[in-house]
Each structure stands twice: as C-alpha cells, then as structure tokens.
C-alpha cells in the first residue's frame with residue numbers, strides 16, 4: 001500500500017535558485033524497512049560545511065528524533081569534539097572511525113568499520129531513528145556505498161566556485177540531495193547561484209538540490225525537512241499497520257502542502273508524509 | 282654441564298616459611314639467606330661465568346599454600362659460547378599455590394657475542410597465588426652484538442593461559458633490533474605481577490615502558506626497552522603498595538602523546 | 547590445494563575487511579621517529595613478520611585446521627585464550643578483535659552458507675586470526691594458504707600505510723615487498739607446521755615495542771589509522 005508521493009506546489013522565488021522535481025515522481029531508490037535507524041550519509045569536499053550541517057541537524061532534531069552520529073573526518077576526533085563543544089549532541093551519541101588516509105574507501109569500498117560504528121551506537125543507546133554518517137572531506141568523486149547508507153547528501157559550497165555543479169562527478173550527479181552551502185558568501189566570491197542551479201538541474205535530473213547558508217539558517221531547515229520527509233515516507237511505505245503500532249489511517253494526507261514541519265517520526269511508528277521541502281524559499 | 286636444583290617451600294603454620302627441600306649442584310647452587318619477615322630468600326649462585334653453550338640447567342620451585350619465597354641471583358648470568366654443545370639451556374619450572382607468594386627477581390641475563398642460549402620458564406599460579414616474575418635481557422656485553430638468545434615465558438593462572446611470550450634476539454633473528462621489536466635498545470625486559478590483593482590497573486605508557494593489564498586474570502605486565510641495564514631496572518622495580526607505577530617517573534600520557542605524535546597527525 | 551584465485555581474493559588488500567584503516571603499529575613507529583625511510587621500513591616489516599606475523603599466521607592456520615575437525619568449538623575457545631595470552635597489550639587485543647569482527651562481517655555476507663557460530667563469543671569480537679581461519683575454510687583454502695594470507699597481510703598492510711604516511715615511492719616499497727616475499731613464504735610455512743601442535747605450543751614471538759607503540763597510539767587524540 002504505497003501511498004502516492006505528494007509534492008507541494010513549488011512557489012517561484014527567483015532570488016533563491018532551486019530545482020523542480022517532477023510532481024508525483026519519487027526520484028530516490030526505495031528505502032529499506034523501518035526496522036532500524038535511517039542512515040544518511042553526508043559527503044562532500046573538504047570544508048564545504050559537512051560538520052556544520054551535522055551540527056545544524058542535531059539542533060533541528062533535538063527532542064524530536066533519537067539521533068546518532070558517525071564521523072569519518074580525517075582528523076577523526078575533531079568533528080566529534082566540535083559537536084561536543086557546540087553542545088548540540090551528547091558525546092555518547094558520536095562515534096569516530098579512522099580511515100587510514102582513505103576517506104572514500106571507508107564509506108564506499110570497505111564499509112565494515114562504519115557499519116560497526118552504527119551497530120555500536122544502537123547497542124549502546126538502544127533503537128535510533130536517524131544515524132548521520134559524515135565522511136572525511138574528499139573530492140567530487142567520493143560517494144557512499146548503498147550498503148552503508150540509505151540516503152546520501154552531498155555538500156558543496158559556493159566558495160569552491162560556481163563551476164562545481166558543472167564538473168559533476170558521482171557526488172553531484174547521484175546524491176539523493178545536493179546541498180549548495182554558504183550562499184551568504186556568494187556575493188563575496190562572485191559565485192552566480194543561478195548558474196549553479198542550472199548546472200545542478202542539468203546534472204541531476206529529478207534529484208533535488210537545496211541552496212542554504214548555515215550561518216543564516218542554523219537549523220538547516222530545508223535539509224531537516226527533507227530528512228523528515230524521507231523518514232515519514234519510509235515508515236508509511238514499509239511498516240505494516242499492525243507492526244507500526246500507532247499508525248494513523250489519515251497519516252498519508254497530513255501535512256501535505258503545508259509549511260508545517262513534519263510531526264515526530266519514530267522508527268516503528270508510522271508517521272505522516274511530510275511536505276517535500278525542496279525548492280521552498 | 283648438566284645440573285638440576287630444587288626448592289620446596291611450605292608454611293609452617295606459625296606464619297613462617299620453611300624449606301623442606303633445598304638442593305642444587307654446581308653450577309646451579311641454592312643458598313638461603315636470613316629474612317626477617319617470615320618468608321625465605323634464596324640466592325641462585327651460578328658458576329664464575331655461564332651458562333656456557335652445552336650447559337643444561339633445570340630448577341624446580343614449588344611454593345606451597347601460604348609460603349613466601351624470594352629468589353635472587355648474586356650476579357648477572359652471562360650466556361657464553363662454549364665447546365661441549367651448541368646451545369645452553371636453563372629451564373625453570375615453578376608452581377605457586379593459593380595464598381603463596383613467589384618473587385622471582387634475578388639479575389639480568391646477558392647474551393654475549395656468539396652465545397646460543399634458551400631460557401624457558403613455566404609457571405603455574407593457582408587462584409589466589411601471588412607472583413612477581415622479572416626477566417631482563419641485555420643484548421651483548423658492553424658495545425658488543427649479542428649471540429642468539431631466546432627467553433620463553435609461559436605462565437598459567439588458575440589453569441588458564443595468562444602469558445605466553447618468546448623474545449628472541451641474535452644475528453640470525455630477522456628485525457629483532459629494528460623499529461618493530463627493540464628499536465636499537467640494548468636492554469629489554471618485563472615484570473609480571475599477579476597479585477589478588479592489588480586492584481586492576483588501566484593500561485599506561487611513558488616513553489618506552491608500558492603497563493599492560495592482561496586478559497587471562499587479575500595480572501599486569503610491565504614491558505620496557507632501555508639503553509642499558511640500569512635504566513631498564515628502574516623501569517621494572519616491582520610496584521609497592523603506595524606506588525602503582527614501577528620505578529622511574531609515573532606515566533604522563535599527555536606529554537608522551539605529544540612526543541610520539543610529533544608528526545602532527 | 548584450492549583454486550589459486552580464491553587465495554588471491556582473500557589476500558587482496560581490497561577484500562572488504564577494514565585493512566585500509568590499520569597500519570599495524572606503523573603510524574606510532576613513524577610518529578616516534580623510528581620508521582622514517584625505506585631502510586627503516588624494511589627493518590620494521592622484517593621484525594613484524596618474525597613476531598606478530600608468525601603468531602597470526604600460526605593461529606590462523608590452527609583455526610583453519612580446527613574448522614574441519616571435531617571439537618571445533620572447544621579448540622577455537624582454547625586458541626582464543628592462548629592468543630589473548632600472547633597479546634599482552636590491551637590495545638592490540640582490542641584491535642585484533644575489531645579486525646576479526648570486520649572480517650567476520652565480510653565472511654558472513656560473502657559465504658552465507660558457512661558457519662562461523664563456533665567462534666568464541668567475546669565482547670570486542672573474535673580475534674582476527676581465528677576468524678581468518680574460518681573464512682579461509684569457507685573459501686576452501688588449506689592451512690598453509692591461510693598462513694600465507696596472514697603473513698602477506700602483515701607486510702602489505704604496514705607497507706601500504708607507509709606509502710600513505712611517509713610518501714615513499716610506491717615502486718620502491720613494492721620492490722621491498724618483492725625482496726621480502728621469500729621471508730613471507732618461509733614464515734607462512736613455519737606457521738603452518740607450528741599449527742599442527744596443540745594450542746599452548748603455538749609460537750609466541752613477542753615484540754616489546756609493538757606493545758609500547760600500540761598503547762601510545764591508543765592514547766592519541768588524533769590518529770589517521772585505527773592501529
């Protein structure tokens with residue numbers, strides 16, 4: 001009983017570029033059953049804002065989702081320390097993985113250490129709703145294995161130049177969500193966001209892209225809403241109503257087209273389909 | 282030369298240890314010296330030099346329930362090449378009963394140039410027994426390259442394997458002096474402490490000495506390398522009640538980390 | 547003798563069992579200034595092969611022998627305790643178990659019909675050499691081949707880490723490995739013979755600096771490799 005994926009009307013705000021996914025078409029691969037945490041990989045070049053995004057999501061989901069973080073940063077404990085210092089996440093919820101100078105290997109070719117870290121989080125903390133896996137900063141060719149994550153977000157920044165989406169590479173073309181970060185810096189570095197938007201769309205087809213500035217939006221609300229949607233989508237699609245406990249029959253229509261954030265989505269419970277936030281200004 | 286020696290210790294029921302058996306033969310002679318605390322101290326008195334290649338020496342030590350025995354040697358043993366046979370061997374077998382204590386704290390074994398020596402120790406410690414066991418190996422007399430020396434330490438605690446360690450040096454041993462094994466240090470050794478009265482201690486490291494809690498029971502191994510016998514001894518002085526770190530400075534994990542992490546990550 | 551391709555697959559550094567993240571003490575040896583160039587790397591690899599390599603290869607071969615024997619569970623339990631007794635450093639024990647867990651994950655997925663349930667259940671995971679013995683059995687390798695995989699991994703893991711940490715010329719490092727091939731085979735052969743002995747008599751070649759390096763490495767706040 002796969003419900004129709006409903007998309008909000010996309011309002012055109014030409015000041016912030018965005019992509020236009022096909023209404024009614026889910027561009028992503030189907031998600032596995034909601035018997036474990038949704039695993040979302042966050043990759044992208046060095047310094048593009050991956051850790052800042054993780055911190056923003058921790059803030060956004062505080063009190064809403066049971067969260068764990070695995071960080072593969074090349075200087076392993078730095079990211080964990082940053083998250084601890086920022087006070088956004090209990091250190092017990094963070095695991096660091098050493099990658100032996102091969103950040104892409106650890107997330108793509110040989111994922112055991114990351115899977116162990118995910119398992120350890122669940123063993124130590126009990127069931128989780130969401131595990132974010134931050135890759136070490138790498139180049140545009142690094143992507144996560146589907147054996148490790150269910151969804152991947154690729155973070156690039158405008159300071160790397162507006163040519164980055166045109167270069168493509170598996171991260172830009174195939175990530176489930178492309179985040180073009182640090183839009184606040186665009187005027188300073190002379191990056192043309194509409195060029196980036198056009199190139200991203202050409203590269204990515206129906207896959208969504210968001211532009212954001214974590215400086216201006218410390219809760220990374222577009223990305224947080226996208227994850228809420230993915231969580232909700234997965235729960236309603238894959239968990240039979242009996243197993244889902246508090247599944248609500250009207251769930252599939254709640255929240256559609258509204259700007260309300262999705263209600264709390266908990267693994268094992270059906271949650272309403274949230275509005276896909278892509279392209280919302 | 283072949284020689285055997287045997288030491289049997291029992292508690293006499295009045296807080297003292299007695300030696301119902303204490304015998305040896307040249308070049309492996311045992312001498313009891315007075316000790317004030319009820320335990321006994323025994324010195325192993327070797328020949329003028331030795332063991333020589335061809336020597337086959339064996340010492341059995343049995344420490345009965347409640348007995349307390351300390352074993353020392355009067356001087357370092359210098360393993361030397363010799364005529365009669367290819368290898369010198371020294372085997373020590375020891376059993377330590379529940380409530381008994383054996384402190385095996387001999388002087389160093391020096392592997393002289395051209396020697397071929399094998400030292401074997403097999404120690405059984407019963408549950409509740411106490412053992413201090415120190416091995417120190419000096420690779421060559423002053424400024425000399427060592428011959429072949431192998432020190433095998435096999436210790437069981439309560440019938441389970443506690444420590445299995447073979448350290449081998451010499452011209453025919455690949456990489457022994459290199460950065461994976463001794464890193465050019467002329468002296469190396471370890472001190473095993475099995476003591477049911479001591480609380481478990483976490484691992485620690487400072488320079489080239491490490492404190493290693495073992496997996497097979499409440500026991501700790503100190504392991505060290507050093508430039509010379511004197512420095513090594515400072516690292517491997519048995520801990521006392523008030524001093525959990527062996528001789529030398531206590532570990533400073535932070536400064537150690539900086540010195541080791543000098544490459545800057 | 548199993549098909550040689552199976553041996554090559556298991557020995558390949560790209561076999562997904564986490565090898566890329568382990569330097570086997572090299573990162574600490576480099577930081578301590580003990581390994582700086584090709585010559586000191588050669589000394590390091592020779593020493594590893596004669597100590598940790600021999601022990602790992604012997605235990606892997608012994609576990610492989612146990613895999614196809616009766617009393618397999620009891621033998622594996624004894625091998626586990628004996629290997630613990632040969633690994634004085636808690637950091638090294640933890641690393642061996644972590645690598646064993648990674649290899650077990652790969653083994654279970656790649657050979658779903660093989661049984662790994664007789665491995666001792668220990669909190670950190672099964673020791674890597676024991677797991678390798680069972681994975682080798684699943685792959686149809688004989689004990690000598692399993693020992694070869696273990697000895698080969700001892701030198702190639704650290705050598706690859708040296709290329710990454712020290713920027714050494716990869717051709718020269720490979721030439722060093724070629725020069726060490728004979729020693730590697732001899733170590734494996736010795737380990738396979740030793741594996742016919744009962745567990746308590748298996749090799750126990752120790753390396754004081756390996757313990758010291760491992761404990762120092764475990765205290766670092768910042769490290770590139772997991773060991």
Ligand SMILES: Nc1nc2c(ncn2[C@@H]2O[C@H](COP(=O)(O)OP(=O)(O)OP(=O)(O)O)[C@@H](O)[C@H]2O)c(=O)[nH]1
Pocket residue numbers: 044045046047048049050051052053073136137138181182183184185212213214215216
């Ligand atoms: N101006 C601006 N700076 C940002 C933004 N997001 C992140 N930064 C800054 O960019 C720098 C790098 O951010 P990180 O989050 O550490 O980047 P990263 O991708 O995790 O970096 P690595 O893990 O080293 O690859 C930090 O100084 C952040 O404060 C943004 O939206 N605007």
Ligand SMILES: [Mg+2]
Pocket residue numbers: 050051052073079134137
């Ligand atoms: Mg980061």
